[in-house]
Amino acid sequence: MKKHADPGIDEVRAARMEISARYGHDIDRMLADHMKQQERFADRLIRLAPARKPTARRKLAVAA
Numbered sequence: 001m002k003k004h005a006d007p008g009i010d011e012v013r014a015a016r017m018e019i020s021a022r023y024g025h026d027i028d029r030m031l032a033d034h035m036k037q038q039e040r041f042a043d044r045l046i047r048l049a050p051a052r053k054p055t056a057r058r059k060l061a062v063a064a
Helices: 007-022 027-040 056-063
Strands: none
Touching (some): 007 027
């Protein structure tokens, strides 16, 4: 099967390789740095509200 060139996909792959190379292609180093960045910029992160517990009415609607 022949692969078709897609400039968008190629751009994403190039960016992914560049980011990976910054960390010596070490996923543990990359994730550790991302966790530090999350702590550093915690005030900028969006926190989603906790999921609501299903009510009896919602349970019936889902079951139907």
